[in-house]
Amino acid sequence: MGKDLLLLTLISLPLIGAAINGVFGKRMPKFFVGTLATLMVFTSFLLGLTLFRGLDKTTIVHLFQVAKFDDFTLDANFQLDSLSIWMTLIITGIGSLIHLFSMGYMSHDEGYHKFFTYLNLFIFSMLLLVLGSNYFVLFFGWEGVGICSYLLIGFHYNDAEKGIANSLAARKAFIMNRIGDVGLLFALFMMLNKFHTLEFVEIGKMITASPELYTGIACAITLCLFLAATGKSAQIPLFTWLPDAMAGPTPVSALIHAATMVTAGIYLIVRSNFLFELAPTTKDIILVIGIATTVVAAFIAMRQNDIKKVLAYSTVSQLGLMFVALGMGAYTVALFHVTTHAFFKALLFLGSGSVIHAMSDEQDIRKMGGLSKLTPITHITFLIGTLAIAGFPFLSGFFSKDEILAHAWMSSPVIYGFLMIAVTMTAIYMFRLYFLVFHGSFRGGEKLKSHVHESGLSMTIPLMVLAVLSVFGGILNLPGIVFHNAGHWMSHFLESTTYGLNQIETEHMDGNQSIILMCIASVVALSVMTWAYITYVKKQAVAKEDADMNAWEKLSSNKLYIDELYQTIFVQPILWLSTTLASQFEQRVLNNGIFRLTSAIEASGNYTRKWQSGFLSSYLFWMVMGIIGFISYYIIKSTFWN
Amino acid sequence: MEQLNNIGASLDFYIFVSIALFSIGAIGVLTRKNMIVLLMCIELMLNAVNLLLVTFSTFFGNGEAQIFVFFIIVVAAAEATIGLSILIMAYRNSKSIDIEMFNKLNG
Numbered sequence: 001m002g003k004d005l006l007l008l009t010l011i012s013l014p015l016i017g018a019a020i021n022g023v024f025g026k027r028m029p030k031f032f033v034g035t036l037a038t039l040m041v042f043t044s045f046l047l048g049l050t051l052f053r054g055l056d057k058t059t060i061v062h063l064f065q066v067a068k069f070d071d072f073t074l075d076a077n078f079q080l081d082s083l084s085i086w087m088t089l090i091i092t093g094i095g096s097l098i099h100l101f102s103m104g105y106m107s108h109d110e111g112y113h114k115f116f117t118y119l120n121l122f123i124f125s126m127l128l129l130v131l132g133s134n135y136f137v138l139f140f141g142w143e144g145v146g147i148c149s150y151l152l153i154g155f156h157y158n159d160a161e162k163g164i165a166n167s168l169a170a171r172k173a174f175i176m177n178r179i180g181d182v183g184l185l186f187a188l189f190m191m192l193n194k195f196h197t198l199e200f201v202e203i204g205k206m207i208t209a210s211p212e213l214y215t216g217i218a219c220a221i222t223l224c225l226f227l228a229a230t231g232k233s234a235q236i237p238l239f240t241w242l243p244d245a246m247a248g249p250t251p252v253s254a255l256i257h258a259a260t261m262v263t264a265g266i267y268l269i270v271r272s273n274f275l276f277e278l279a280p281t282t283k284d285i286i287l288v289i290g291i292a293t294t295v296v297a298a299f300i301a302m303r304q305n306d307i308k309k310v311l312a313y314s315t316v317s318q319l320g321l322m323f324v325a326l327g328m329g330a331y332t333v334a335l336f337h338v339t340t341h342a343f344f345k346a347l348l349f350l351g352s353g354s355v356i357h358a359m360s361d362e363q364d365i366r367k368m369g370g371l372s373k374l375t376p377i378t379h380i381t382f383l384i385g386t387l388a389i390a391g392f393p394f395l396s397g398f399f400s401k402d403e404i405l406a407h408a409w410m411s412s413p414v415i416y417g418f419l420m421i422a423v424t425m426t427a428i429y430m431f432r433l434y435f436l437v438f439h440g441s442f443r444g445g446e447k448l449k450s451h452v453h454e455s456g457l458s459m460t461i462p463l464m465v466l467a468v469l470s471v472f473g474g475i476l477n478l479p480g481i482v483f484h485n486a487g488h489w490m491s492h493f494l495e496s497t498t499y500g501l502n503q504i505e506t507e508h509m510d511g512n513q514s515i516i517l518m519c520i521a522s523v524v525a526l527s528v529m530t531w532a533y534i535t536y537v538k539k540q541a542v543a544k545e546d547a548d549m550n551a552w553e554k555l556s557s558n559k560l561y562i563d564e565l566y567q568t569i570f571v572q573p574i575l576w577l578s579t580t581l582a583s584q585f586e587q588r589v590l591n592n593g594i595f596r597l598t599s600a601i602e603a604s605g606n607y608t609r610k611w612q613s614g615f616l617s618s619y620l621f622w623m624v625m626g627i628i629g630f631i632s633y634y635i636i637k638s639t640f641w642n
Numbered sequence: 643m644e645q646l647n648n649i650g651a652s653l654d655f656y657i658f659v660s661i662a663l664f665s666i667g668a669i670g671v672l673t674r675k676n677m678i679v680l681l682m683c684i685e686l687m688l689n690a691v692n693l694l695l696v697t698f699s700t701f702f703g704n705g706e707a708q709i710f711v712f713f714i715i716v717v718a719a720a721e722a723t724i725g726l727s728i729l730i731m732a733y734r735n736s737k738s739i740d741i742e743m744f745n746k747l748n749g
Contacts, residue, residue: 612747612748613745613748614744614745614746614747614748615741615742615745615748616741616744616745617671617672617673617675617741617742620671620672621672624668624672
């Protein structure tokens with residue numbers, strides 16, 4: 001098969017899976033539905049591997065023309081280069097593991113086929129997003145993943161207890177994403193206006209040819225693109241939807257709200273690197289927003305008591321870290337963290353899913369504890385995930401964070417300081433979560449304890465695979481100081497055929513300084529680990545009840561009151577406006593006006609219907625009179641006016 | 643213009659006769675209450691039209707209009723049949739053929 005055909009098969013397989021499951025899934029046995037969906041994504045992954053091995057240059061596949069206008073066309077084109085194939089491998093690879101996990105996790109659910117339909121549809125949309133060769137296809141996928149995210153957050157919309165909360169969370173995510181999407185649309189319009197094309201490579205070539213022509217518009221476009229990225233990737237100010245999105249089933253949180261969809265914003269910025277390189281102002285804004293997000297989210301995560309909320313804020317914080325890297329122009333470094341983060345955050349979320357499954361849907365860590373003996377595989381894999389995200393030496397998260405920290409140190413010690421605060425807090429809340437869940441004594445009561453069990457193979461296999469990836473994922477992009485030949489393999493790979501990246505010289509800090517930074521990071525991770533061990537295991541500290549908290553703990557556990565702030569500033573005024581309009585404008589103006597009109601029409605009808613008397617001769621009389629009238633009119637007209 | 647002579651100066655006469663016939667029919671329809679008379683008046687109006695058609699057909703020497711007359715006669719016959727059957731049904735229901743009795747379809 002040629003590359004074109006392989007690529008198109010790769011994209012369409014999940015769509016076919018979604019179509020089959022969507023139409024026939026209800027009548028098919030559960031095992032078949034799950035296997036079909038998993039195999040579709042896994043086959044896509046294998047095809048992706050084939051393409052990855054054969055990748056030598058940027059290939060653009062033209063599928064069909066969507067619309068043609070006077071000065072531009074919209075095409076369904078797909079682009080094969082190192083960036084798109086790398087994202088494809090992450091999406092389909094992690095995606096097939098999470099599909100496998102879902103087969104076990106969702107096995108008791110009524111909407112089994114619906115779940116896999118949405119999941120496959122999500123993979124398809126995500127592939128459109130990363131493989132499209134222009135902003136039009138990207139936008140299509142962007143909206144596709146948005147709708148899948150909405151459907152999956154509100155998946156249990158008819159749940160007796162949490163149904164309404166789930167629907168509200170879904171709605172919140174949807175609306176916040178729409179705000180970002182407005183930015184993307186405006187960016188698209190501006191690009192069409194200025195460049196008359198939406199193709200990445202063509203825009204890139206125009207800019208490379210004469211950068212000075214486009215500096216002004218690039219700033220506007222990149223700001224709009226960044227607004228879109230803050231929506232999708234949950235950055236300040238549009239980040240509050242992501243923690244609420246945890247209302248969805250846990251595999252969804254792992255796949256969509258940790259590993260893949262939320263990194264779409266980062267992909268968008270890396271893809272548009274040629275534009276961002278022209279707009280230093282935007283890059284500074286990204287840097288500031290990234291730092292603020294990573295610190296704020298890490299702070300909130302420290303005193304959350306819902307196992308998934310901790311991970312959600314951790315995701316926001318890690319995404320902020322990636323945006324810091326983007327703001328410093330270190331695109332490949334951000335993508336390296338995207339990759340390792342996909343490994344360990346998917347692992348952590350699936351681990352938390354396994355815990356929740358074992359705990360009969362209990363998510364409060366105050367009711368857990370001592371699960372290490374009851375669920376051994378989940379415990380070990382969760383520990384690996386925790387170590388990886390906390391930056392334990394030589395695990396994947398250590399290397400990817402270290403790259404970002406090194407770049408921060410090169411730009412400014414202040415940035416480095418802020419990031420170190422965030423990194424320390426990351427280690428604190430992750431170890432707190434780990435020790436509270438898996439160590440100490442079980443706090444959920446004897447009845448619940450008797451139900452706790454290790455999950456089945458379809459759930460533990462993905463955990464083990466992801467644990468291995470979390471440990472060794474750092475090998476992809478080892479720092480050059482230690483491994484001269486193998487160093488920065490991933491950066492070089494991404495730079496090889498991605499347009500724009502090959503022209504940006506990514507500085508790598510290869511010297512004694514980098515060793516010192518690594519040592520500092522290791523010391524921080526290890527000391528936090530020791531501190532957490534002493535606090536939560538030796539001293540048996542448990543999560544405090546709300547009443548016992550001091551000021552900063554309250555601030556953290558109430559999410560800095562940001563939700564309340566948004567509620568007061570945006571939601572309440574709009575609600576007030578609509579209720580006022582409903583009670584005043586509608587009642588008084590519309591109702592009165594419309595009722596006047598209808599009663600007038602009714603009265604006129606009442607009057608005129610009396611004309612229909614039922615007497616034939618009177619009808620005939622008026623008919624004849626009418627005819628006579630017409631004839632007389634024409635006779636008079638032709639007599640006097642001719 | 644040769645055929646013009648066949649009917650000659652009496653064309654006016656024919657037109658007057660048919661207008662008179664039509665008017666008698668129309669006034670009858672408007673004023674009489676008996677439904678049988680109503681039907682007869684309608685026939686009168688139709689025949690006035692027929693007469694006019696035949697007159698002009700002869701006047702212009704064009705036979706096509708006379709074909710129409712036959713159609714009208716056939717339609718008039720059918721209409722009379724249906725009208726009379728409706729009339730009989732109406733009589734059976736209300737024991738009357740007065741048109742004023744049938745004013746139930748009012749607003």
